[in-house]
Every structure is written in C-alpha cells, then in structure tokens.
Amino acid sequence: xxxxxxxxxxxxxxxxxxxxxxxxxxxxxxxxxxxxxxxxxxxxxxxxxxxxxxxxxxxxxxxxxxxxxxxxxxxxxxxxxxxxxxxxxxxxxxxxxxxxxxxxxxxxxxxxxxxxxxxxxxxxxxxxxxxxxxxxxxxxxxxxxxxxxxxxxxxxxxxxxxxxxxxxxx
Numbered sequence: 001x002x003x004x005x006x007x008x009x010x011x012x013x014x015x016x017x018x019x020x021x022x023x024x025x026x027x028x029x030x031x032x033x034x035x036x037x038x039x040x041x042x043x044x045x046x047x048x049x050x051x052x053x054x055x056x057x058x059x060x061x062x063x064x065x066x067x068x069x070x071x072x073x074x075x076x077x078x079x080x081x082x083x084x085x086x087x088x089x090x091x092x093x094x095x096x097x098x099x100x101x102x103x104x105x106x107x108x109x110x111x112x113x114x115x116x117x118x119x120x121x122x123x124x125x126x127x128x129x130x131x132x133x134x135x136x137x138x139x140x141x142x143x144x145x146x147x148x149x150x151x152x153x154x155x156x157x158x159x160x161x162x163x164x165x166x167x168x169x170x
Contacts, residue, residue: 002068002069003066003067003068003074003098003103004065004066004067004068004069005064005065005066005106005107005110006064006065006067007062007063007064007065007110007114008057008063008064008065009057009058010057011053011057011063011065012065012067012071013071013073014050016071016072016073017050017065017073017076018046018047018049018050019046020073020075020076020093020095021045021046021049021050021091022042022043022046023042023093023095024046024076024091024093025040025042025045025046025049026042027093028128029041029042029045031128031130031131032128032158032161034130035128035129035130035161036161037128037158037160037161038157038158049091055080056078056080056090056091060080060081061078061079061080061081061087062078062079062111062114062115062118063076063077063078063079064076064077064078064079064107064110064111064114066094066098066103066107073095074094074095074097074098074103075092075093075094075095075098075103075104075107076091076092076093076107077089077090077091077092077093077107077108077110077111078090078091078092078111079111079114079115079118080153081118081120082124082149082151083151084119085119085120085121085122086120086121086122086123086124086151087115087118087120087122087123087124088123088124088125088151088152088153089108089111089115089123089124089125090125090153092104092107092108092111092134094107104133104137105137108137108141112141112167112169115169116169120169121168121169122166122167122168122169123143123166123167123169124146124149124151124152124164124165124166124167125138125143125164125165125166125167126148126152126154126162126163126164126165127162127163127165128161128162128163129161129162129163131163135163138165138167141167142167143165143166143167144165144166144167145163145164145165146164146165146166147164148162148164149164149166152164
C-alpha cells in the first residue's frame with residue numbers, strides 16, 4: 001500500500017476529512033466513557049472541527065493527511081499553534097486498515113519536525129487517561145506529564161479524565 005503523507009494548506013476533500021474526524025471522535029468518545037467521562041457526540045465534535053479549520057491550517061496550524069494514491073484518507077495529525085513559540089499536537093488518527101504499519105509513529109515524527117520548522121520551542125498535548133498507545137508514544141518522544149496548560153482547547157470539566165503533556169524542543 002503506497003501512502004502519501006502531506007501537510008496541506010487546504011483540504012482536498014473536506015467531506016472525507018469530516019468522516020475521518022467522526023471516526024476519530026467516536027474512538028475518543030468511547031475511550032472517554034470507558035474512564036467514567038461524559039458522553040459526547042462524534043458527529044457534533046467533527047462538525048465543530050470543520051467550523052474551526054482556520055486553527056488547523058496555515059498560517060495558524062498544520063494538518064498532515066495520509067492518503068492512498070486514489071486519494072482515500074487513511075490518517076491525519078494536526079498541529080495547533082497556541083503561542084508564538086508553542087503548539088499543541090491534536091487529532092492524530094490512523095484508520096484501522098493502516099494500523100500496525102508504523103504510520104502513527106511517522107505522523108508523530110513529522111508533526112514534531114514541522115512544529116520545529118514553525119519556530120516552536122515547546123509542544124503540548126492531551127490524551128484520555130488509559131490511552132496507553134498514545135501515552136507510550138509521548139513517553140518515547142520525551143514528553144513529560146504536566147498539569148493542564150492554560151491554552152488547552154478542552155473544557156476544564158474534562159480535566160479529571162485527561163492527561164496533559166509537554167515537550168521542550170532543544
């Protein structure tokens with residue numbers, strides 16, 4: 001399977017991206033419920049993402065899309081600038097069809113490199129408690145556990161269910 005990993009300035013297929021976001025949010029919503037968190041609608045969260053694309057595309061952010069040669073989107077990862085010198089890693093997702101191929105690691109590495117090119121000196125992230133796959137990835141890349149950072153996009157009501165991380169770029 002030949003895959004293309006590209007930071008995009010516009011979404012080539014907004015509907016396909018929204019569908020991918022629905023899949024992503026359904027996985028996250030289920031994980032949140034599993035740790036005792038509130039129930040969220042994947043459809044509403046995906047629609048909200050689409051309303052705020054300006055935060056995820058240049059000049060404010062970056063969106064990395066993983067596509068097959070026919071344009072099918074199999075994954076993504078987002079960088080959202082939160083300060084002139086800092087960004088937040090968001091919405092990393094690999095479709096089940098492409099899981100187990102090392103694609104998640106490639107998305108992760110490419111976002112860190114892009115954040116450096118953007119002039120970021122620090123990266124922040126959050127994930128749901130018990131999300132061992134992502135927590136392991138953050139740990140491997142030297143992220144440290146921290147308290148909730150002020151620019152975190154999630155409401156404070158989610159704090160008991162999330163883990164917050166920081167990585168200082170040397």
